[in-house]
Amino acid sequence: MTKTEIVIVGAGYSGIAATKMLSKKLKKNPDAHITLIDRHSYQTMMTELHEVAGGRVEPEAIQYDLQRLFCKRKNVSIVTDTVTTIDKEKKVVKTQQGSYSFDYLVLGMGGEPNDFGTPGVKEHGFTLWSMDDAIKIREHIERTVALAAVEPDEAKRNAMLNFVVCGSGFTGIEMVGELIDWKDRLAKNNKIKPEDINLMVVEAAPTILNMLDRNDAAKAEKYLTKKGVSILKDMPIVEVNEDHIVLKSGEKIPTHTLIWTAGVKANSDAEKFDIPAARANRLVSNEYMQAKGFEDKGIYVVGDLVYFEESDKENRPTPQIVQAAEQTGLCAAKNILATINGTEKEAYKGKYDGFMVSIGSKYAVACVFDKYHLSGFFAMLMKHIINLRYFFDIRSGYYMFQYIMHEFFRIKNERNIFRGHTSRNSNVLWSVPLRIFYGCVWLVEAMKKVVGNGKVLQPSTWFGDGSWFTNTVAFPFEWLQPTSDATSGASQAAETAATATPDPTFGLSYAFGEEPMLVFKSMPDWFGSIMKFMMPNTEVALFMQKFMTLFEVALALAIIVGLFTWLANATTIVLVVMFCLSGMFYWVNIWFLFVAFALMNGSGRAFGLDKWVIPWIQRKLGNWWYGDVKSRYGEKS
Template sequence: MGNGKNILIVGGGYGGISAAKKLEKKYKHNDDVTITLVDKRPFHTLMTELHEVAGHRVEPDSVRVPYAKVFGASKVKVSLDTIDSIDFGKNQARSATKVYDYDYLVLGSGAEPNFFGIPGIKENSFTLWSFDDAMKLRYHIDDVFEKAVAEQDRAKRQKMLTFVVAGAGFTGIEMAGELIEWRDTMCAKWLVPVSEVRIIVVEALNSILPILEEDLRDKVEHYMKKHGAELLTGTAIVGGEPGLVKLKDGSALATSTFIWTAGVDGNTWADGLGLSNGPFGKDAPEGKRNRRGRLLITDEIRSVDHPNVFPVGDNIWFIENEKPLPQIVETAVQTGETAAHNIIAAIDGSAPKKFKSNFHGFMVSVGGKYAVSNAMGIKLSGLFAMAMKHIVNLHYLIGVAGFNQCWEYLKHEFLNNDSGRTIVHGFGSYKTRGYWLLPIRLWLGLMWVFEGINKIGEGWLNWAQGSKSGWMFSSGIVQSGVPPAADDLFGAAEDLFGSVAVEAADAVSSATVTVNTTFEGVWDFSRTIFATDGAVATWFRTTFMDNLLAYVPFQGFQLMVVLVEILIGLALVGGLFTWWAAAVSCVMCVIFSLSGLFYWYQLWFLFAGILFLGGGGRAFGLDCWVVPFFKKWWNGTKIARRLYWYQDGPSK
């Protein structure tokens, strides 16, 4: 292997990220290979989800994955910079302030909207091809509704409440689907009749979503029309003016919101690098005609001009099965992985491989509640297709930034989505204020403190009295450290919570008997959840207690139980490390339940513990100050960064 190899990746899109992850995995322990990714932004953008941000379904952070999360403590160095030019002869990429030397270059500069040279379109339309585009559109639509409410001129009001989407491909249909759902929300907010809002999709072809099968297209068309969208297929747009979209038949649509999603071009920056493009113009074969900025590559994902340059993603031109590769996410990911493989082959001297696509299918969402998909030959629609889309997104995110980012995705899509625009509606989004949980937190904490104190009063720390915990072991099992004189204490069926709980059980039994004289009870809450001599308790006792904890001196075991109970209680009362205290509380409840010593009327301990796993300690608790401090410390550790075990986000 050669020494001092520098790999430079320009662009942190799907292709650049895929290449960087694969290269880092191979060379993470090799100091002779450096990997640098250059991007002008500090985050990777989930381009396929931009419509959700533009349509105000999710918050902006849902489509931004910080590079600090993506690469964590890996060897990939991220440089926030803009490459202005590349000298392929000297193997150097230059920005305004820096020169990047490379041995191998991955070009993932992405694509741009294609306006087909139609006059007035670029100047008078919104696009949806970047995070900035999505935010600009989001604020604009919000502003339009607010202003339309106060507009008294009927024609101006109608113009403001008309939304035109040009293009019925994936992006156009998904954006229109978001508008359909957001329309209902905004109309309810501003008391605007839904009938006043028009959502129009204009498509030059005779059908929407031409890449999908006819039956799936029909389902999408039916759903959109049912929810009030207008689909103008076979209708070409020939021009644009401020507030006006001109159609080929001579008519025009007056609108304040014209969204262009009708085409994808190459990349202007890539077009200016001087690399070979695919065939241009009318002399190119039909169906294989390149557009500006798509770079011609070999079947090893190399530039035809320079074998150490690897263009990937949307800015490549490659014919496979008589068709150019589509500009979709799977193309970017798979070309990025192939480029990384062949860079590794060049460095290690192994065999390169030829690119072969392996597309798994397509899916398109129409808002947050409906979708259609054809993944691996399985056609789905409605809830199941929407669930499939979420699963695909989670699969991608777990490879990019681990379980932490998957959890962030689920929070944005479901748990923090208070608009109800999800397949689970609003069931997962309602939250309880922490101060309402304060009384039960204090009560649960006091109960644990008293249980520990009661055990001290019962002699659990008085070693001369022998074992007080023998009831958790099988008959005949002698704990380490138990004096022979105390052997007769084993088998005594003391309750988990000592004499206090026994008295409570007697009281409940008495009450049950009294009530049963007039009403036959349907459930005896004074019984243990699992019988002490039953199959579950016997299995747990013989598997764990007899085989493991019997070797722990009874003094240590009893001291541990007392301290854990008191510490759980004090932590809950003080609101300090509430999550951990609640987790240990739940574990203790499960252990005592499996031991056959936990009663049905005590089960509230477990449910209350689960409740506080949601972070109820910050209400009038020390966690308000302590948790942020430890989160910041933990998120900066190497293990958290390497394994993506972040609490919220990285600290460095």
């Protein structure tokens, strides 16, 4: 049987969504194969480009390697190449390096900035629509501020420190928000005053953030004004020069940095495909996301590239936002599957669950599910939750973890939602003495169970009376205790002795003369049921106490030498909790828990084996799970 070839062009939100769904649904179909083509070997999280441009995170924080996203999808091939033409009659996609036959083609090449023909934008302005754009803006700002700091001409200096963002949509406002956060650090690094750096938003419309509810937009505008951002509304830019811009009113604003975020149009490469286009060169589709005029050729258009007027939304075209990109990609995938399986196609119906915009790292405004209006901390938290959900949707635990690390723990200059409290960098060298001490504590306690009443320096006396390696059960569990008369007498004697001792006193450190208090005086019934299931009789209990002793010795040695310290200390936390619930742990030793948490922060990387072992394991596991990560995939002659 001939293979069904599906070619997807573009690894943006829509292309990834379509590829994921098709790969999953066709997993059991050996005759179906998917080829994903993109000019880059990675997906860029376009909604976070401003973070790179504004110096908050490094480029790798928002780059997701395609091999890592599709490493276990045997029915997906990744190709790093640029599409040049499409032969719609022969159903062949031609690239710079080769050609690919298709039965179904999904075009999800995205958009690009629209300068509306404004003179000088291409030559003197900066756009923010790719990783290259973001890095270029970042480097230009750092260089410009450094030069301005030593510029003797005051007028030129002021122009260099005047940063203008054209456009007050999500991208423009998020970009100026990053500059708000960044300017203090830029000023400090270059020995100038933060107030010397001027930020400005220029908008052609009479209002800003026009996709937001007016109350939400007003909150954003109030915040921007409070932070010293100048907002010029109803002021179209008609010309951009190297050292100034010109407004429609004729006013000239001196600046060496204009960041243009005023519009989006379809990817210009799509003009070569000879498919009917509408406003901003977007390719027209029907309700199934099939390219107009080529419905019988199996060609679909998705994401920012598609122009489809939604009848239930006043015939407005699908918005160029992430939600629409993903949903159009999924719609195309569903309809390809319907054709393959001979079932009914599904018309596109966009469902947009609200909008949100971040203004720097600590403030945002949001409308969720079209009825919940948030601002400040909770809106920013919601944005992070939505971003994390994206990784869940594409089933990438690796990049979810990386996102958490970059956004919450590796951020510099306190630029995160928790204002730097979660990202204070410290040298784990200072935890080495604590790590060794903590490991020794566990080793001493474990050795007591080995030695018993013997002498530590005389191994021949070990494993005798008092040791956990005898045939006497050490666990104080009721169902494991002997029931003979002699034992009953011993128990009565123990009870009598207990009445002579002082009542237990709560304390977090031992005080002379006090009886320490147990965390739990008796084991909770639910935990007792678990223990009884694990150790139903004496034979199992004797095995478990020997095993636990050896395990504690190994755990202690691992902590001392700094091997798998995160896992080892996490295990000690579990053990302490179990000892507490078993009625075998005192409040005076509860510090065990807090030390273990502190040592989980990479304490084995300083004077410990984790410095070499963990990177080696990461490399080996990474190569085994993801394969060989490359800058180019699927080269074809």
